[in-house]
Amino acid sequence: MASNDLFNILSPDSIAIIGASKNPAKRGYRSLRKLLDDGYAGAIYPINPNEIEICGIGCLPDLGSLPGPVDLALVCTPAATVASVIAECAAKGVRGAVVLAGGFGEAGDGGKRLQHAVLAAARAGGVRIIGPNTSGMFNTHKACNLVGFSDLRKGSIGLLSQSGNMALSLVTEAQANGQVGLSTYVGVGNEADIRFDEYLDYFAADPKTNVVIAYVEGLKDGRRFLNALRRISLEKPVVIYKSGRTSAGRISAKSHTGALAGEYAVSEGVLRQAGAILAHRSDEILPMAEALSLLPSLRSRRLAILADGGGHATIAADALSERGLALAPLSEDTRRRLTAELPPAASVINPVDVAGGTDTDPSVFAACAEILLQDPMVDGLLISGLYGGYAVRFSQDLLAAEIDATNLIGAMPRRFGKPVIVHSLYGALQADQRPLPLLEMHRAGIPVHSSLETAVRCMQALAERGEVDHTFALSLPKRAQHGGIFEQVLARCRAEGRRVVLEHEGRASLRDFGLDLAPALLALDEKEAEEAFLRLGAQPVAMKIVSRDILHKTEAGGVKLNVVDVASVRSGFLEIVANAKAAVTNPNVTGVLVTPMAAKGGVEIIVGVVRDAAYGPIIMFGLGGVLVEVLRDVVFRALPISRNDAFTMLDEIKAQAILDGVRGGTPVDRDALADFMVSISDFVDAFPDIDELDLNPVLAYPDGLAVLDVRILLTESSGARSPLKEGIEA
Amino acid sequence: MASNDLFNILSPDSIAIIGASKNPAKRGYRSLRKLLDDGYAGAIYPINPNEIEICGIGCLPDLGSLPGPVDLALVCTPAATVASVIAECAAKGVRGAVVLAGGFGEAGDGGKRLQHAVLAAARAGGVRIIGPNTSGMFNTHKACNLVGFSDLRKGSIGLLSQSGNMALSLVTEAQANGQVGLSTYVGVGNEADIRFDEYLDYFAADPKTNVVIAYVEGLKDGRRFLNALRRISLEKPVVIYKSGRTSAGRISAKSHTGALAGEYAVSEGVLRQAGAILAHRSDEILPMAEALSLLPSLRSRRLAILADGGGHATIAADALSERGLALAPLSEDTRRRLTAELPPAASVINPVDVAGGTDTDPSVFAACAEILLQDPMVDGLLISGLYGGYAVRFSQDLLAAEIDATNLIGAMPRRFGKPVIVHSLYGALQADQRPLPLLEMHRAGIPVHSSLETAVRCMQALAERGEVDHTFALSLPKRAQHGGIFEQVLARCRAEGRRVVLEHEGRASLRDFGLDLAPALLALDEKEAEEAFLRLGAQPVAMKIVSRDILHKTEAGGVKLNVVDVASVRSGFLEIVANAKAAVTNPNVTGVLVTPMAAKGGVEIIVGVVRDAAYGPIIMFGLGGVLVEVLRDVVFRALPISRNDAFTMLDEIKAQAILDGVRGGTPVDRDALADFMVSISDFVDAFPDIDELDLNPVLAYPDGLAVLDVRILLTESSGARSPLKEGIEA
Known part of the structure; x- marks a missing residue:
């Protein structure tokens, strides 16, 4: 945390303007003028060797003439001068510098060298740099506007x-x-x-x-x-x-x-x-x-809509539903009280349509809003339609009542701890035409939008924020125990100079780390294959080549599925090895992996980890097959993930209904799936040597999972990378 | 076409106000006042038995006192009075009536009866009705405002x-x-x-x-x-x-x-x-x-973006791509000419970023716009950023140049026949603050938006309109020849009192109509099954029960796939029939259908026709299996469809990339698929007796299609419905 450093810089009590100017087209003039016009209360030091004063402020010839340390320097000089300017700043104890000039890192190799020099000077002298190639900064509370926006x-x-x-x-x-x-x-x-x-x-x-x-x-x-x-x-x-x-x-x-x-x-x-x-x-x-x-955040996604016409009620309900928000079911009591306020044609089912019930008395709006917000199922309120414009639309006599209602509604978010947003078609009017109640609503801190979609988007943001508030505490990552097997595997791989972790090694490591994978036995010859088959209970097995040289096992004839008897297991072993040798010249063959066939009927999923250039290790979840390949229906999170993150990922894929069982099937075990994803995240997080991990496919069942394939690839060299050093250095 | 009728009514030269009033809160007053204030040039007849004059216009006591026929009556009286009012209108030759009152069809059985009576009076007397339960109408060109909007x-x-x-x-x-x-x-x-x-x-x-x-x-x-x-x-x-x-x-x-x-x-x-x-x-x-x-429509989806900063260029490019629009590749010549106008830091690849090149001379905008619109690959132009506000942002000295540029740009849509839309951040300012060039742009007929997304949405609308213009001519439905077989099938179904068309009947009918379905032979006993197998070339076959009583054939044990020899065909026949009899009590079994097995590896699709309550017969296309069931990735069109409609449907499904071949596979035959869909459309269109048709699944291959199942259901009674009488009568 460097917030104290930055506090002085971004909330500066003294400013030097390097390259201050008398030319009104120049930033060195405009920024000075702005500080003066806005009444900036700190010290200002224009620096220019060729001027005595600018805007009535005495100029200093150079940084060396500064009377003492300065919080912030605005550097208006060209790129080539900046490194030496920063060195001078450092010498005078300037804390920070805004470097406006472009022509640095964004402008080819020459620019990169300049930027490097600036950075070296800054680091050597303890000056922090904003930019370069920036529009500047402002702090309204300090009347410090170094951008020139008016x-x-x-x-x-x-x-x-x-x-x-x-x-x-x-x-x-x-x-x-x-x-x-x-x-x-x-x-x-x-x-x-x-x-x-x-x-x-x-x-x-x-x-x-x-x-x-x-x-x-x-x-x-x-x-x-x-x-x-x-x-x-x-x-x-x-x-x-x-x-x-x-x-x-x-x-x-x-x-x-x-x-x-x-x-x-x-x-x-x-x-x-x-x-x-x-x-x-x-x-x-x-x-x-x-x-x-x-406004306060939404405690749930359940809202009420209060509209004065069916059109807006319908559009609002559409927009709500498209944004993942829901119409709260209203209680008996709420409906009874609304009925008492409104004419018979009104709809007191959410969305509430007052059906003309407010045309002659807009104060009814406040009464209805109060009733709705008192309903414990309603966590927020969207008012939609003509609100604010009753006096314009019907009669000026309504103005006082509408303003009274506005004052009441304006206080409701605080009173109820629930957000209220107003959509009003009169919000489209220019400010000087806008009806008084809307201006009052605005002042009271209730957002008013002429776009219903924007109003609903704001409600969604409040719901999203509410979910961050509620679930963040649950999101703190947990740490699992390291497994010892993978340490040995790693050592072996590094010793052998290979990046590919063989499947039996990967499976053993994950089991050792606590993941519930089916047993997998490596057979080195046909006799061991037979023994493995018998040890697995003589149930149907899958047999797969294990070779660092064969990545596409099926294409190489290296896979046999549903092998059911001893004779087939033995012949299968020989065939697989022979196929492998035919497919690749002189392959290194470790053996054949024998695993029980997975049960039928699971949902095919994919779980993988890769290292993103910007965010470091990230985990991906998706549904296997065509959904991943064509629709790219996948979601990502940064490692490590919490159980809550895992559940959110399951909810975010578009085809997530498949997890609930297709054609009346039983839902998959979401708990097991989430635990599995967290364990995979912990595993990769524990071993920075892992570059990529791919479990594809995994079958998810109503009672657990089966991992059909495990691929782990190591980083280029041992231990050189850690999850926290993944950023791209410029 | 009743446009001549409606022309007199919606562009009326004389208006009667029935229920005219002196009460300023009433529509009978407000509408009269509005007509007078706006200078409506036609005759106005206020009608009220209790008033001599309203707003200085003499009142008539009743419709009978009208001096002659009237184009339009505004009926402000309550629901219960309207039927007799309309009858009086009819008697005096009133052409049309706007009925404001609610309490009709939307308000239960009583209201429906009232509406029926109004309609009866109107039809009997040749009066056309707008409404009831309407806010009214206005025609600005006639200064006829019967709504009261100001x-x-x-x-x-x-x-x-x-x-x-x-x-x-x-x-x-x-x-x-x-x-x-x-x-x-x-x-x-x-x-x-x-x-x-x-x-x-x-x-x-x-x-x-x-x-x-x-x-x-x-x-x-x-x-x-x-x-x-x-x-x-x-x-x-x-x-x-x-x-x-x-x-x-x-x-x-x-x-x-x-x-x-x-x-x-x-x-x-x-x-x-x-x-x-x-x-x-x-x-x-x-x-x-x-x-x-x-603006003119877009001839293609290819646009240029002209921005004065990377941020807006990037956002605009995002928005464009999300809306299915494309950045036109710029020609060598265009890039060369842009380079000559702009500083070295500018990007002359689309999106074009002037990179400060306009800060001191906004007229460069017009030059760049001209260059871009001259490029034949560019069919429209989106200008994004600070445009219009250069004088505000930099110096008032720029105002004249900016207005000159505006005038030049304003003329470009007409000159080039290509649309130009401006996004300007200064468009967010209130009208009285808005910079002059934006007001000029507005006057010149160039849309100016402060929302980049709205600007891009408008461009998309122009592209959509361009596509309507271009493809509509191709969209005129073609008509196919009727098939005689289905006439016979229909007659048999009606005679037997059944709505289910058996699969062999459906297949025969579609083949007769010209569709390329594989041969399917109905076997009545095991010997015929054997003969069918041999006639189909002794290749592997599928066998399916044919029975009006069995809808779910697989569940009833009524299907055998991949039957490869004579003995299995004979035993298969007996087994299927036995299973059917075990599954359903005393079923009517017609026989067993024998068809060649479809080739492997096709893409599973579904084509169906249903009758929509609002739109009549509609055809659906989707990808089979999980994509239809979970993602509802289906598209609809009304019958009859053109070949162009069919291609559009293929393009609109989300997972349409599957049709192009998954994992490097060969694309399916889109021509065959489109022809197939048009033929199905023509078939159902030719026979209004068909209530539903379901071809599910169909396998689409690189060289044709295989229809695996055909289900046709007839309407309740023969010939009672036609595609043009599908609307719901209120």
């Missing part, structure tokens, strides 16, 4: 962005239509020194921030990011928009930042696991963050 | 809605942020008389309308709607938002309108087939309609 409103949303323009989009939106305002913004730039994870830790500790938005294209060190994300998510929601979701997007992300943008499905899984609330549309980022800032 | 802007978008509140939402949005304005609105209400299809025909003929929006909850007569939709789509785009998409939504739709809302997947398929552009978010309906009104 008119910032103070607020509680922290913003991290890999794109200055995206930041400008969000800031502009917050100014024009926002309800909350921003606390601190950092354009992370090339992340040469300070990276996302440290900024997240800063926001976790910053008392002025209660929600964070992060716009992410690629991550320099995904593993550290996930750990920081998990830490901050325990206390504050983080809304992440991860771009580069599609291959088309990825191409652009790469050329833009030079960072390696991971496969989106992986990011989606591991970011959610670490507590992130993921935005999938750029126009929903700010509304989601504002809802999370203003 | 301040309507004239425009070219026609609007049909089953929800008054949804109409108000769209009208409010059009007033506040819209670019185009509306022509005519009709709240269709209960559709007791005039239904959606007639309104669509009206809009097809209306010279003031160039795009139609329809908000649909349920359809009274889906088949007529589809036919009208197909007619209007030949000339004008129709944007449809179909609510009740999810089961939660459907419940509310039913309780609201009493109309039967169909399964959404069916609606999605058949509406798209008939040319509709489907909106899936309510906040995208108006933007889509405006884009379609203002």
Whole structure:
């Protein structure tokens, strides 16, 4: 945690502007002007050897003339000068520097060398670097705006962005239509020194921030990011928009930042696991963050809809269901009380349609909202339709009643600890046309949206946050005991210079680690094959070649299934070995593995672990066969996973109904499956030498699992990698 | 086509207000006031026996006092009075009536009776009814506003809605942020008389309308709607938002309108087939309609993105790809010319990122747009980022250049016949804050959106419309020859009083109709079974019980597969018949069907036809097994389908990659599959007696198909139904 370091830098009491200028087109002028105009209360030191004063502030000729240490330097000079500027900063005890210039790591080998020099100077002198190649930073609570975005409103949303323009989009939106305002913004730039994870830790500790938005294209060190994300998510929601979701997007992300943008499905899984609330549309980022800032989380996914017309009620119910939210069943008592308030044509089944019952008295809205929120099955309320515009639509006489209702509703989230969001078609009006009750609602901290879909998306974010709150405690990873067998296998592999762990070695290691795999016996000749068959109870067996040189066993004739008698076992052994020798020139054949045939009728699944370039080791779960290959119906999590993570993975695959039994079949044993996945995660987590692990297929039954194939591949060299050092260094 | 009827009614030159009132809260006052305030040019006749004048217009005591025929009556009186009002209208030659009152078909048996009486009076006297239970109608070009929505802007978008509140939402949005304005609105209400299809025909003929929006909850007569939709789509785009998409939504739709809302997947398929552009978010309906009104369609799905920063370029590329649009590859020449305009850091690969190249000269935008649109591979242009706000962001000195660029870009859609849409983060500002170039862009007819996702959705709508334009001509259904065999089968079934067509009858009928099914021989005893086996070439056969009493053949032991010799064929026959008799008490056994075994390795598909309550006969296509059962990966079209429809269906299933060959396999024969589906469509279309047809499974190979099972079920009684009379009568 470096939050104390960053606190001085991101909340600076003194600022030097290196390359201060009198040219109004230059950042060295604009930033100074902005600090002065906004009334920045700290010390400001413009530095320029050619000017006496700028904007009435005396200029210093160089950093050496600074009267003492400075919290933050804004470096406006060209790339080639920055390394020596940073060295001078270090000499004067400057804590941090915002380096605006581009032409560093993102710009070829020459740029990379420059960036390396800057970093060396910074590290040598203890100066922390924001950027380079950044739009800058601002802290509204310090009136410190080093970006030049105009008119910032103070607020509680922290913003991290890999794109200055995206930041400008969000800031502009917050100014024009926002309800909350921003606390601190950092354009992370090339992340040469300070990276996302440290900024997240800063926001976790910053008392002025209660929600964070992060716009992410690629991550320099995904593993550290996930750990920081998990830490901050325990206390504050983080809304992440991860771009580069599609291959088309990825191409652009790469050329833009030079960072390696991971496969989106992986990011989606591991970011959610670490507590992130993921935005999938750029126009929903700010509304989601504002809802999370203003409202309590949803305790469940059950909501009530209160609408004043069937059209909006229907659209809202559609949108709710498409977002995985549910219409709460209303209690008898609730329905009876609603009936008493509303005309006979009203629907008092959720979605509630007041059917004109509010046209002459909008205060009925507050009464209905109160009744609905008192129902213990209702954990949140979405009001949809004409709300706020009754006076506009029907009569100005209704205005007072509508404002009264607004005040009552505005207090309900706090009173009930349940969120309320308003969709109003009058929200589409320009601010100066917008009806007074909507402005009041806005002021009271109730989000108002003209888009029903955005309103529902915000509710979903509150539900997601509620689930993070509730399940995070369960998510702390557990640690399993190391198995001794795999240590021996590892030593043997390294001694023999091979990366492939043979199947019998892998199976023995997993059994030793506590996994419930069927016994598998290695036979070195046909006699041992016969003995193995008899030891397994003379039940039908599968026989498989074991050879480091044969990866595709079936294609090489190295597999026989459903072998049922001694004679076939013996002839099978000879045939398999002969096939192997025919398939590959002079193969190293260890023997033939004999295993009991798996029971029929299981659901084919796949469990695998690979090392992601950004996030380190990740575990994948999917349904086998065509579903994985064609529909890519797989989910990912970062290692280690908790039991809760495993259950979430089972729930997230699209075809998860298959796990509940197809055509009236019995559901598979989800507990066994989750335990199995956690054990696999623990196993790989315990052995950084494992590069890849593939269990494919595994059959899942109503009462346990059968692993049909085990493939383990080791890293290139022993012990060189650890799960925490997986990031890509720039 | 009743468009001439409706023209007088929806574009009326004279209006009677029945139940005109002096009470400003009443529709009978408000509508009159609105007509006068808006300067309606036609004759207005307020009717009220208790008033001499209202708003300075002389009142008539009753309809009988009208001086002559009237185009339209606005009926503001309660439900119970309406039937006699309509009878009086008929007597005076009133052409049409807007019936506002609720309490009709949507309100139980009593309401249904009232509606029936109104309809009887209307039909007897030749009065056409809009509603009842409608919010009303308006025609901006006639200054005829019978809804009471305030301040309507004239425009070219026609609007049909089953929800008054949804109409108000769209009208409010059009007033506040819209670019185009509306022509005519009709709240269709209960559709007791005039239904959606007639309104669509009206809009097809209306010279003031160039795009139609329809908000649909349920359809009274889906088949007529589809036919009208197909007619209007030949000339004008129709944007449809179909609510009740999810089961939660459907419940509310039913309780609201009493109309039967169909399964959404069916609606999605058949509406798209008939040319509709489907909106899936309510906040995208108006933007889509405006884009379609203002811009040429996209000739392909290939676009260019022109952005002034990597963040927006990346997000735009993501959104494009997620919407099935593509980044056009740019020609050498285009890239060379862009390079000449832009700084070295710019990306001249699509998405084009100007990388600061426009910061000091926004006119470069127009130059780049021109270069991109000249590239024949680029069929449309999305500009994304800060456009319009350069003067705000950088310097007021840039304003003139930015407006010049705007004028140039504004003319490009017409010049190139290619659409241009602008995403600008400054579009989020309130209208009075919005930079001048954006207002100019708006005036020039270029859509400007602050939401990148909405901008991309509009581009997708233009692509969808382009595809309708291009493929509709190919979509005209072809007609096949009737087969005589099925006529005989039908006669036999009807004579025997059975609805089940036996499998050998079905197979023979389909072969006779020209479908390429494998021969199937019916054996009545074991000797005939042997003969059949030999006639089929003594190759492996499948044997199946044929009995009207046994639906689940496998479960009844009525199926034997891969029977390879004469002895097994004979014993198989006896066993199958014995099993059948053991499974069902005294079954009617026709015999055993002998068919060649299908070749291995085909892709399992399902083709079926059912009669949808709203749309009549629809054909379904899906991939067999778990994909259909768990993922519901199926698509629908209304009968009859064209070859183009069939190909579209193959493209629309999620797992369609399976048809291209899994694990490097050979693709299935898509031509054969499409021809097969068209033939099945033609077959069912030719015989209205068929209630359901199920071909499941069918195996699709690289060189043809094998139909493994044929099930045909007839309608209850002979000839009573026809495909064109499938609507549900209210």
